Amino acid sequence: MTHSVRTLLISALVLVASTLPVWGQSAGDGSIYSRFGIGELQVISSSQAEAMGGHGVALRSLNYTNFSNPALWSDQVLTRASLGARFRTIESSTGTEDSRLTAGTFDGVQFSFPLERQKIGVAFGFAPVSRSNFRVIQSGTSATSPFPDESLDYEVEFLGRGGLHTITGGMGYRINSAISVGASLDYLFGTIESRRRTSFERTDFRDAVVTDGIRLSALTATLGTHLTLNNVLNDDDNLMVGAAFTLPTELSGTRTRTTGESLDQDTLSTASGGALDMPWTAKVGVAYAPSAALTVTTEGVYAPWGNASSSLTATAGMPFGFPEGGTETLNDRWRVSSGVEWRPAGDDAFRGFLAQTAYRVGVSYEQLYTSPTTETSINAVEARLGISLPTAISGTRIDLTGSVGRQGTTDQGLVRDTYYGITARVSIGERWFQQRRLR
Numbered sequence: 001m002t003h004s005v006r007t008l009l010i011s012a013l014v015l016v017a018s019t020l021p022v023w024g025q026s027a028g029d030g031s032i033y034s035r036f037g038i039g040e041l042q043v044i045s046s047s048q049a050e051a052m053g054g055h056g057v058a059l060r061s062l063n064y065t066n067f068s069n070p071a072l073w074s075d076q077v078l079t080r081a082s083l084g085a086r087f088r089t090i091e092s093s094t095g096t097e098d099s100r101l102t103a104g105t106f107d108g109v110q111f112s113f114p115l116e117r118q119k120i121g122v123a124f125g126f127a128p129v130s131r132s133n134f135r136v137i138q139s140g141t142s143a144t145s146p147f148p149d150e151s152l153d154y155e156v157e158f159l160g161r162g163g164l165h166t167i168t169g170g171m172g173y174r175i176n177s178a179i180s181v182g183a184s185l186d187y188l189f190g191t192i193e194s195r196r197r198t199s200f201e202r203t204d205f206r207d208a209v210v211t212d213g214i215r216l217s218a219l220t221a222t223l224g225t226h227l228t229l230n231n232v233l234n235d236d237d238n239l240m241v242g243a244a245f246t247l248p249t250e251l252s253g254t255r256t257r258t259t260g261e262s263l264d265q266d267t268l269s270t271a272s273g274g275a276l277d278m279p280w281t282a283k284v285g286v287a288y289a290p291s292a293a294l295t296v297t298t299e300g301v302y303a304p305w306g307n308a309s310s311s312l313t314a315t316a317g318m319p320f321g322f323p324e325g326g327t328e329t330l331n332d333r334w335r336v337s338s339g340v341e342w343r344p345a346g347d348d349a350f351r352g353f354l355a356q357t358a359y360r361v362g363v364s365y366e367q368l369y370t371s372p373t374t375e376t377s378i379n380a381v382e383a384r385l386g387i388s389l390p391t392a393i394s395g396t397r398i399d400l401t402g403s404v405g406r407q408g409t410t411d412q413g414l415v416r417d418t419y420y421g422i423t424a425r426v427s428i429g430e431r432w433f434q435q436r437r438l439r
Helices: 003-025 047-051 070-075
Strands: 079-093 098-116 120-128 134-141 153-174 179-200 208-230 238-246 249-260 268-278 281-291 294-303 333-342 358-367 379-390 397-408 416-430
Touching (some): 047 333, 047 358, 047 379, 047 416, 070 238, 153 208, 208 268
Antiparallel strands (some): 079 098, 153 179, 179 208, 208 238, 238 281
16 A cells, blocks of 8 residues: 555545534534525535636646546546545524524545546546535414413424435546547435424423435436647647536435334335436536646536426325425526636746645635525525645645635525535545556
């Protein structure tokens, strides 16, 4: 086992261990908007692209495996592995009430290697696609009480958890110095669960627990292409254009409803099947590097979630549907982002630590694909600041990204979320599979 591999394994243990206490505290944490659809959608790209506003379909780099566009996998020189953890604090406000919640999650694993250096590359990854994690508490008094001259007070707690993950594998191929193409096969799977627990102040009344769960899975694919033009405006500059298209798919699902008097959920359970249409997603981006030290990128994303349909609707035998609130809660999703990276050393590997450190900034604006009301769309704006630190191990970098954003509104009884987050990722690259020249 090489020193770099040992470093990756140790880093994995540290990152996972650091998130475990937060996981233990995070049941029900998160945004109320994750209650709808398949949950809050997560960014799947690279730590470099994430700090520059997210995604990065046009962002070509030899130091990272970018999962936004499989065509970029053709650029592999080293065998690379990376993993990370994400922490986020959300401050939610209804205009009259405020809450503050914190959660941490594992941010996925990526692995890639070249079959032919800067010609054919292969990549695999495991990452979250969406996350449902919320908690809402409502208190009230029953309009009809079985006790004369005595009210019946109760509390209803809504909890949500789960989400979708993806296992991705594919290949990128460089046709010539300017054009590359790629494709990946993506298996989506996961479980989303919501629980409603009604409790009463009277000790002679038992709690009522109803748990609705949906298990989803689907197979889809992503196609990508990338164009690089050199010496466009001056010598040694690069203009990069990238595009990726994820095919529409059908998420097959099995619904279950369990009722009981405790969290054991063993009193009564029913199940039924169906499907949810997941629309295509298109991404187009442009990146420009006037020198090896500076890169500027801009990107747009669109997915017509408003046309989605579901056969997992409520029926007489299964009184809850999916998604929550029906497909009327789904809107077309679009997102625009832009970012800058500055690395003073450029391609000079003999400069000092600060010169080889990369500094990144990015912004994004998005219309979410979910909204609790048909009259109001939910928008999100976010700013990110990142730093990439070189290490004494060649090919290994530590990336830290901080983010601050806001989504939603307090109008029409909705919720406004202000969130702060930090992502830490370790990326290791080294040469494998080298053919010996001397025997």
